[in-house]
Amino acid sequence: xxxxxxxxxxxxxxxxxxxxxxxxxxxxxxxxxxxxxxxxxxxxxxxxxxxxxxxxxxxxxxxxxxxxxxxxxxxxxxxxxxxxxxxxxxxxxxxxxxxxxxxxxxxxxxxxxxxxxxxxxxxxxxxxxxxxxxxxxxxxxxxxxxxxxxxxxxxxxxxxxxxxxxxxxxxxxxxxxxxxxxxxxxxxxxxxxxxxxxxxxxxxxxxxxxxxxxxxxxxxxxxxxxxxxxxxxxxxxxxxxxxxxxxxxxxxxxxxxxxxxx
Numbered sequence: 001x002x003x004x005x006x007x008x009x010x011x012x013x014x015x016x017x018x019x020x021x022x023x024x025x026x027x028x029x030x031x032x033x034x035x036x037x038x039x040x041x042x043x044x045x046x047x048x049x050x051x052x053x054x055x056x057x058x059x060x061x062x063x064x065x066x067x068x069x070x071x072x073x074x075x076x077x078x079x080x081x082x083x084x085x086x087x088x089x090x091x092x093x094x095x096x097x098x099x100x101x102x103x104x105x106x107x108x109x110x111x112x113x114x115x116x117x118x119x120x121x122x123x124x125x126x127x128x129x130x131x132x133x134x135x136x137x138x139x140x141x142x143x144x145x146x147x148x149x150x151x152x153x154x155x156x157x158x159x160x161x162x163x164x165x166x167x168x169x170x171x172x173x174x175x176x177x178x179x180x181x182x183x184x185x186x187x188x189x190x191x192x193x194x195x196x197x198x199x200x201x202x203x204x205x206x207x208x209x210x211x212x213x214x215x216x217x218x219x220x221x222x223x224x225x226x227x228x229x230x231x232x233x234x235x236x237x238x239x240x241x242x243x244x245x246x247x248x249x250x251x252x253x254x255x256x257x258x259x260x261x262x
Contacts, residue, residue: 033259034074043248044075049239051088063249071253076241085238091231095193099227101147102167103195104156105188105217115212128175128182129156137170138183153196154187154211188217197230199223 015022037043049058055069062068073079086094109115129135133146135158142165144158156173160166167173172183199207199222209219218224225233244252 033256034071037252037256038075038242043244043252044242045245047241047243049085049241055084062243063246068244068249068253071244071249072241074256075243078238079241082234082238085235091235095228095231098231099192099195101192102144102158102160103190103192104158104167104173104186105190105196105214106154106156106173106211107185107187107214108151108154108211109185129173129184133175134161135184136174137165137167138172138174139170140165140167142167142170151211153199153209154214155196156184157192157195187214190217193228193231194226197225197227200225 047058047062053061055072056066058072059069060066129146129149131146131149134143135146136143143161144165144167145161146156147159148157149155158167167186167189170186170189172185175182175184196217199209199219201207201222207222209222
């Protein structure tokens, strides 16, 4: 970025209690030059960012110099907003960081068929199995705390109390075992990254479900998009970018810096 800001005009700036001014790059200077350029088809081409591409290495690949890396951000709003797409290794690291827990798919009913809903004041089990509630697996006696719940899709995210608490083999979650116990039916247990983000039909349109009627994690006729799927899809969207054609990059960037200095 140092090559980029060298072309910005200087302004006097005083730090703290200093008495003398220093000449600094005017980082507030703005030009809408690239707003107009990016829609000029003759100047542009499309590129799909590959695993391992960095802004500087891609600039060198396209233009024979790393100094044009900044053009990718000015030409692509989604890169400015969300940053450079992650590499495969970075994706794996981020998935482990973002989704470290266990996901339970449930039909939101207890053993007697009573429904769990968002209204904690009516006569159902909605007043329990709340975020922060400690629960236990009926068969395994594994313990966890509910950290998220989305009743609309029958999903509960659990933070196990120990690494051995996996809930694999449990058919019900238990709340307050042994003293007015309540149970919640388990349909499936997954790692959090494999939990449902949303459901889609065959046309890719998001679909709502009735969580009280599900018998498997993925209802018939629908496709499950997991948290990992959604994360990777968003990362893939970042890979599609506009870039300047090699033959015009010097001219366009030179004109941009002229506009900055005006």
